[in-house]
Each structure stands twice: as structure tokens, then as C-alpha cells.
Amino acid sequence: MKKTILAALLSAIAATALADINVGVTLSATGPAASLGIPEKNTIDLLPKTIAGQKVNYIVLDDASDTTTAVKNAKKLISESKVDVVIGSTTTPNSLAMVDVAAEGETPMISMAASARIVEPMDDKKKWVFKTPQNDAQMATAIVEHMTNNNVKSVAYIGFSDAYGEGWWNEFSKIAEVRKIKLVGNERFNRADTSVTGQVLKVLSAKPDAVLIGGAGTPAALPQKSLKEKGYKGVIYQTHGVANNDFLRVCGKDCEATVLPSGPVLVAAQLPNDNPVKKSALEYVSKYEAANGKGSVTAFGGYAWDAGLLLANAVPMALKKAQPGTREFRAALRDALESTKNLAGSHGVFNMSAQDHLGLDQRARVMVTIKQGAWEYTK
Numbered sequence: 506m507k508k509t510i511l512a513a514l515l516s517a518i519a520a521t522a523l524a525d526i527n528v529g530v531t532l533s534a535t536g537p538a539a540s541l542g543i544p545e546k547n548t549i550d551l552l553p554k555t556i557a558g559q560k561v562n563y564i565v566l567d568d569a570s571d572t573t574t575a576v577k578n579a580k581k582l583i584s585e586s587k588v589d590v591v592i593g594s595t596t597t598p599n600s601l602a603m604v605d606v607a608a609e610g611e612t613p614m615i616s617m618a619a620s621a622r623i624v625e626p627m628d629d630k631k632k633w634v635f636k637t638p639q640n641d642a643q644m645a646t647a648i649v650e651h652m653t654n655n656n657v658k659s660v661a662y663i664g665f666s667d668a669y670g671e672g673w674w675n676e677f678s679k680i681a682e683v684r685k686i687k688l689v690g691n692e693r694f695n696r697a698d699t700s701v702t703g704q705v706l707k708v709l710s711a712k713p714d715a716v717l718i719g720g721a722g723t724p725a726a727l728p729q730k731s732l733k734e735k736g737y738k739g740v741i742y743q744t745h746g747v748a749n750n751d752f753l754r755v756c757g758k759d760c761e762a763t764v765l766p767s768g769p770v771l772v773a774a775q776l777p778n779d780n781p782v783k784k785s786a787l788e789y790v791s792k793y794e795a796a797n798g799k800g801s802v803t804a805f806g807g808y809a810w811d812a813g814l815l816l817a818n819a820v821p822m823a824l825k826k827a828q829p830g831t832r833e834f835r836a837a838l839r840d841a842l843e844s845t846k847n848l849a850g851s852h853g854v855f856n857m858s859a860q861d862h863l864g865l866d867q868r869a870r871v872m873v874t875i876k877q878g879a880w881e882y883t884k
Contacts, residue, residue, distance in 0.1 A: 524829045524830060525559065525560045525561065525562050525830075526556060526559050526561045526562070526829045527561075527562050527586060527588040527589050527829070527830070528552075528562065528589065528590055528816070529564050529566075529578075529579075529586055529590070529593075530549055530563055530565040530566065530591070530593055531565075531566045531567075531568045531575055531578035531582065531591065531593035531594050531599075531603075532545045532566075532568065532594055532595045532809075533567070533568055533594060533599070534569075535569045535570065536569040536570025536571060537570045537697055537723075537724050538595050539570065539722070540722040540752065541596070541721060541746075542567070542570070542595040542805075544797075544801075544803045544806035545805050545809040546565060546809075547793070547796070547806060548806040548807075548809035548810050548813075549565055549592075549809055549813075550796070551793065551796060551810070552813035552816075553813065556816065556817050556820040557820055557821040559824065559829060564586050564588060566578040566581070566582065568593070568594055568595075570595070570596060570599075571599075572598050572602045573602075575600075575602060575603055576602050576606060579591055579603045579607065580610075583606065583612050584610065587830060588612065589829050589830065589838060590613045591607060591612055592614075592615045592617065592809065592812045593616065593617060594618065595618060596618050597618040597619060597620040597668045597669040598667050599618070600616040600617075600618040600620075601622060601668055604623065604631060604634055607633045607634055608629070608630035608632075608633045608634075611832060611835055611836065612633065612835050613633055613634075613835060613838050613839045614634045614635065615637060616635070616637070617636070617637060617638060617812065618669075619636075619638040619640065619669070619672075619721075619744075619746065620641055620668060620672040621641060621672070621676075622672060623636050624636055624861075627859070627860050631862070632839070632859075632862075633839060634862060635842050635863070636862065636863055637808045637811040637812050637815070637852065637863075638768075638808050639745060639768060639853070639863075639865055640676075640863060641669075641672050641676045641744070642680075643865070643867075643869065643870055644745050644766040644870060645677040646680055648742055648744075648764075648765075648766055649680045649681055649684050649686065651742075651764060651872055652681075652684075652686055652715060655740070657686060657714045657715045658686065658687060658714050659686065659687040659688075659714045660681060660689065660714065660715045660716065661688075661689050661690030661692070661708040661713040661716050662677065662688070662691050662692065662717050662718075662719060663690070663693070663704055663705070663716065663717075663719070664692075664693060664694075664718065665693070665694065665695070665696055665719060665720050665721070665724075666693035666694060667696070669721060670719045670720070673719035673744060674691060674719060677719070678691075689711035689712075690707060690708045690713060692708060694720075694727070694728065697724070698724070698727065699727075700727075701728045701731050702731060704728065705728060705731040705735055706735070708732070709735055709737060715739050715740040715741070715742060716728075716732060716737070716739060716740075716741050716742070717742040717744075718741065719744055720744070720746060720747070721746025721747060722747065722751070723755045725743060725744075725746060725747045725752065726747075726755045726759070726760070729741055729743070729756055729759055729760060730756060730759045733759040740764060741760075742763070742764050742765060743763055743764075743765040745766050745768065745870075748765065748768070748803060748804035748805070748873070748880075750800070750801065757878075758878075760878075761876070761877070762874065762875065763875040764872065764873070764874050764875075764883070766870050766871070766872055766873070767804055767871060767872075767873045767880070768807055768851065768870065768871075769782040769851075769853070769868075769869070769870075770782075770789060770790065770802065770807040770851040770852055771802070771803070771804050771807075771871075771873060772871060772873055772880050772882040773786035773789075773802075773851075775882035776871070776882065781849065781854055781868055782850070782852070782868060782869070785849040785850055786807070786850075786851045789851040793806055793810075804852070807850075807852050808852065810850070811850035811851055811852055811855070814848060814850050815842055815848065815850075815855065816842075818845060818848050819842045819844075819845065820838065820841070822837070822841035822844070823837035823838040823840075823841045825837075842857065843859060852865065852869050853865040853869025853870075854866070854868055871883070
């Protein structure tokens with residue numbers, strides 16, 4: 506009898522010891538989106554190794570900014586590594602392609618890409634998907650408000666020829682038209698292009714008061730440098746997709762006075778003390794800079810950090826219902842993520858619901874101006 510009880514106890518202990526939480530990560534550490542994916546990868550190293558007493562393992566794969574590879578990685582993480590949750594990917598096209606994989610595997614996914622289409626409109630597939638970056642619609646509204654307040658009457662757009670560029674055009678054009686800003690150009694370029702002269706000449710011929718570049722990472726510097734080279738004197742706006750130091754380095758003096766929306770983390774130290782995100786943003790800045798050097802923080806690492814915060818908040822609730830490594834745990838984790846309330850991250854305060862798998866409001870955005878190669882808080 507005693508041997509039976511002892512065996513049962515040892516079996517239970519072994520089962521508990523084996524029940525690690527496995528987190529799969531696919532991000533763009535190489536390729537055109539590397540300037541976004543590298544700080545995300547660096548941040549994964551800072552995420553907690555235990556949550557609620559359970560060991561957490563992070564299995565990190567590089568999708569090389571490629572959609573097909575991102576899908577392969579997601580399938581591998583879910584089917585072979587049996588992960589409890591997937592974080593990724595870095596870009597909108599990759600994340601959109603992964604939605605079906607997450608849904609089929611009934612595995613929660615937390616994207617680090619911006620497009621609202623990743624989590625909207627809600628359906629049986631997207632109920633498994635969450636994300637941490639601000640929606641393009643939220644940021645487009647901030648840009649249009651800034652344009653209106655600064656007497657911009659006409660604007661041309663040049664953006665990526667993919668889901669990111671299209672998403673930004675769709676949201677920005679709708680809001681701009683409502684605010685009576687005249688749209689005088691709509692051009693596209695590829696992330697890997699080395700010249701945009703033709704597109705820029707078309708933009709210049711329209712003589713816009715401002716130009717919005719709908720790109721992300723270092724490739725977004727190309728049209729800006731070309732505009733400056735051709736003598737453009739108007740205001741240039743970028744999206745929150747360029748909020749990293751590699752963009753500043755590549756764009757150089759051609760980015761002086763550029764205006765963009767960003768998450769608060771980019772200018773955390775400059776925020777007023779009553780900003781509800783300042784404390785949580787500074788916590789991330791402190792930890793990231795301790796590991797990677799002063800001034801190394803970008804908005805993109807913050808998206809990975811916030812994914813970690815969401816997990817740390819949700820896992821204890823899920824553990825009350827099931828053990829890691831099971832279908833029941835993945836479902837409980839999904840439910841727990843969806844119930845996130847008043848969680849302050851590096852980019853904003855998360856309040857999720859069955860219909861909102863982002864959960865950020867206006868507290869998640871600030872306007873920033875590039876001055877002398879640095880980010881300056883505007884409002």
C-alpha cells in the first residue's frame with residue numbers, strides 16, 4: 506500500500522516537473538525587417554524564466570522576414586515543439602499568414618505586428634490571435650490630427666506594396682478625407698527596392714503640403730532620402746513602423762524634423778509624471794538598456810516585452826484550469842488573455858475583451874519628432 510502511494514506521489518511530482526510552459530517565437534531577425542526583429546529577439550531574452558512557479562522555455566526561430574518561412578515556423582512550433590503559445594511574427598504579412606496555423610492548432614498567438622486585420626473582424630480563427638502593437642487606425646488618427654493642427658491641406662502617400670502599406674493607406678485615406686485633407690498621390694514600393702525615383706517624381710509633381718511614408722524599419726528611409734535629394738521642402742510623416750535606432754542611422758540628416766506617432770516607450774523619460782504608462786515603460790527601458798546599452802531601446806522590443814507581460818498575467822489563471830502541454834491549457838490561456846484588464850505595459854494599458862484582442866486606447870500613442878538624430882516627445 507505504502508509503495509503504491511509512494512509511486513503515485515513520485516509520478517505526480519514527475520508530471521509536475523515535466524509540465525514546463527513552452528513558448529514558441531518566430532520573428533524577423535534577418536531580412537528586410539531585421540531592424541524590427543533584432544530588438545524583439547533581444548527582449549525575449551529578458552522575459553521571465555518562471556511564471557507562477559512553472560518553468561518557461563522559449564523556442565526562438567528566425568523567419569528571415571519571409572511569409573512562407575513564418576508559416577513553416579509556426580507549424581513546426583505547434584506540431585513538433587508542442588508549444589502552449591506562439592509569439593510572432595514581426596511583420597503584418599507574416600502574422601496574417603500565421604492566423605490559420607494558430608487557429609488550426611488551437612494555440613494562442615500574440616502578434617508583434619501592427620495591422621488591425623490581424624485581429625479584426627473577430628471570427629472563429631482570430632479568436633486565437635492577440636497582438637501588442639497599436640493598430641494602424643489608431644496611429645493614422647494621430648497623424649491626421651497633427652496634420653490638421655498644423656494646416657496641412659494636401660498630402661501624398663508612398664507605402665509598402667504589401668499588407669502593411671495597403672492597411673495604412675486604407676485607414677489613413679478614410680480619416681484624411683473626413684478631415685478634408687486632399688489626397689494627391691498614392692504610390693507603392695517593395696521592402697527590398699533600392700530605388701523609388703519614379704514614385705518620388707510622381708509625388709513631387711503633385712506638390713503636396715506633406716508626404717506620409719507607409720513603411721517600417723530601415724526600408725522606409727529610402728523614399729524619405731529620395732524626397733530630400735530631389736529638394737522636397739514639405740513635412741514628411743512616417744508611421745510607428747520606423748521607431749527604431751537603425752532607421753535613424755540609415756536615414757541620417759534626411760530625417761530631421763520628421764513627425765511620427767509612437768508608443769510611449771520610445772520617449773518614456775520625457776513623458777509627464779502623470780502619464781499612466783511612464784512607470785511601466787521605464788521599467789522595460791531600464792532592463793533593456795542594462796543588457797544592450799544606453800539608448801538602445803526601440804518600440805519593437807517593447808512589443809515583445811508586452812507580449813511577455815500578457816503571458817505573465819494570463820498564465821496563473823490558466824494554470825488553475827489545466828496543466829501546460831495540453832489542449833485544455835491552451836484554451837484556458839486563450840480565455841485568460843482575452844480577460845486581460847488594466848495591465849500597464851511599455852506601450853499602453855491593455856483591456857481586452859471577446860471583440861477586442863488588442864485592448865489599447867489613446868494612452869498608447871504619442872507624437873514624436875526627430876531632432877538631431879534623436880526622438881523628441883511632441884505631445
